[in-house]
Amino acid sequence: MLSFKLLLKAIIAGIALCSFLIASTAKGALWTITYPRPIDDSDARAQYPIALLKLALDKTGVNYELRPSDRILLTGKAMRQLKENREVNVVWSMTDTQREKELKPIRVPIAKGLIGLRVFVLNPVKKNKFDDVLSLTDMRKLIPVQGEEWPDTKILQANGFNVFTVPEFREAYDMIGQGKGDFFPRSVMEVDAELDVEGRRNNLFLEPSMALYYPTAMYYFVSSSNKTLAHLIETGLNRAIEDGSFDALFESTYAPILESLGVNDRKIFTLENPLLPAETPLSNSALWYKPQNESSQE
Structure with missing residues (x-):
């Protein structure tokens, strides 16, 4: 044995x-x-x-x-x-x-x-609305456009924003182009590639001095x-x-x-992420x- x-x-x-x-x-x-x-x-x-x-x-x-x-x-x-x-x-x-x-x-x-670091796509007619934004309280007076199923929508709503929602991101660009909502927050990962196509199509531009950040x-x-x-x-x-x-x-x-994108020169407002x-x-x-x-x- x-x-x-x-x-x-x-x-x-x-x-x-x-x-x-x-x-x-x-x-x-x-x-x-x-x-x-x-x-x-x-x-x-x-x-x-x-x-x-x-x-x-x-x-x-x-x-x-x-x-x-x-x-x-x-x-x-x-x-x-x-x-x-x-x-x-x-x-x-x-x-x-x-x-x-x-x-x-x-x-x-x-x-x-970086998905939570957001810069703002604007319609030129809404540019003046950002001249008086000095604080997050001021920012909350503006209406962001976001996708219906995106976690970002709930995050923005939880932080006091009134969000205009659409089914998908191309419709968001169309809505901004039509003057609906005030800005489209896009991740720094995405915005350059998107503006190359959607920005030209809708005559949009990037707000130069601000950003939102939420941990995600x-x-x-x-x-x-x-x-x-x-x-x-x-x-x-x-x-x-x-x-x-x-x-x-x-x-x-x-x-x-x-x-x-000049991220280090932008004023970045930080949001909570309850999700x-x-x-x-x-x-x-x-x-x-x-x-x-x-x-x-x-």
Whole structure:
């Protein structure tokens, strides 16, 4: 009869072998990972999330194919399809408590919270309204335009804004172009690419001296049942953070944009975010970009 020590060694060796075989199988199998197809395949807003996802997956060593969904999926529809395990198996979007209940978030802010740093798209006829804005109280007298299903809408409403809502972002640009609402707050991640198209079409421009900031994160989300994919993406992101490649991609993508928008010269009003889940890793300063000119002045 085998001694207890020999039996224990055999069990440990067997477990190690099984773990090795499972890991080898995971690396050898082809993972087909589908994300929501953007409105335009050249959409600059999707380029960074896709590049970061590729970087993270490369860090894991898995064999994968990353491809867009067969049809265009805007965020609301993509999240519903993800919840039902249909069409897509990863979506990047701004987080809130409801989304984290329904889906599995990978709690690494993929753009260091820039999704919550908002500059203002204006119709020229509304420009004079901003001349007298000296405080957040003044700002609340103006009407922002936002999407019906966006977490931003609830955040702005919770902070005392009367929000004009539309189904999706292109309609928001049309409404601003028609003089509806006073301003369209857009993330510094998005606004340059959008104004290149929508701004010209609607004769809009960017307010030059102010911004809003609220703490929030854009995460990768997967189905609650897809824990293996969640683990792969989280592992890859953490490895990219550790070796500096995450920061390198972030800086190369967004440093020129932040500079061109003059973020450090803007007066930034800070809002509360009541939708921010308690698990948000706010204490890890390495994961966040912090604007230099924050002000909560009322």
